[in-house]
Amino acid sequence: MTPDIGTAGLLGLFTHFFMLSLLAVGGAISTAPDMQRYLVVEQHWLTDAQFSSSIAIAQAAPGPNVLFVAVLGWNVAGPLSVLATMAGCLLPSTLFSLWATRWGEQRQGSVGVRALKAGMVPITLGLLLSTGWVLALPCIGKASHRTGALALIAVTLLVMMRTRLSPMWLVGLGAAVGALGWA
């Protein structure tokens, strides 16, 4: 079930994800194409199908999307390679973020830091809207499920804008509607 890639393999895996970590501006998912190149094309540790399903499982499970990196690690060689991919992926970015946070904190009142915060807001909002759009596309792409998916999206928007219900209830509703074959 879990192939042995050896200590050198584990070290290589760790190093590669360590390198990608600092390039992951906008989230770990933006480095996924290079992970695919390394794991599938170069090392042949995973198939293309395994790679895509790893991302799909992480999307469906609760928790941050970055956990697809743990699933990739698991599919390469079990628990030890999870440690290699996750530590490699998170260590550099975490240390850098902490350092940057403290640096910014000391200059909180400065015009530069205030302009950086304010100026990045419109871009962030645009990225969020784009993410919503990209996530919605496959749901409304198929004619057979379009009405149900659109209804679910509309109900979600209405409930979220009008109430402070936990989003979890809506996810439950989505699962039920989907399981009945309506979305």
Added chain:
Amino acid sequence: MTSPEHIDHPEAPLVKPASPRELFIAFNSLALQGFGGVLPVAQTELVERRRWLSREQFVEMLALSQVLPGPNIVNLALMFSDGHFGLRGAFAAMAGLLVLPMIIVLALTALYGQFATVPLVSGALRGMAAVAAGLVISTALKLLTTLRNNPMGRPLGLAFAALTVVAIAWLRWPLVWVVAGGGAVCVAIALRRLR
């Protein structure tokens, strides 16, 4: 998921987390509620329920998390918690965010092979995906209201948000260039207005 005393008005005064333990619990609970992305739940929990952050503070932290390398939600947790209990707070929040969800997702991975083809399961996943899309869009719509208080001004802010959508969702430009290029222009405008 949150005890009733936390659920108060959006204009209610802000409060502070009491301990690293509370940070762990808060980030753990929001991670476990976050299917298909944690951001919408983080917004509801941190801003609307617990009142640890205002909408403005939340969107600014999110904006900074976006430019820093690494997962946005992890960066946001680090940034928020480091300000309260230093490294202890930061690592408590990060552990809350990652440890239990990681165990769950790996357990699901082990089970996946057996259930992937069951129509009930694939249907449920499709329904959840539609809701996840709606959640992200609603989070963005709520946070758009913060542009009112942005030094760039509302019309310009909305214009750049729209341009970002066109560049990313329609033209499919690489993220790095949009964030670096669009961000540089916006920061320059904000800098001029603040001076």
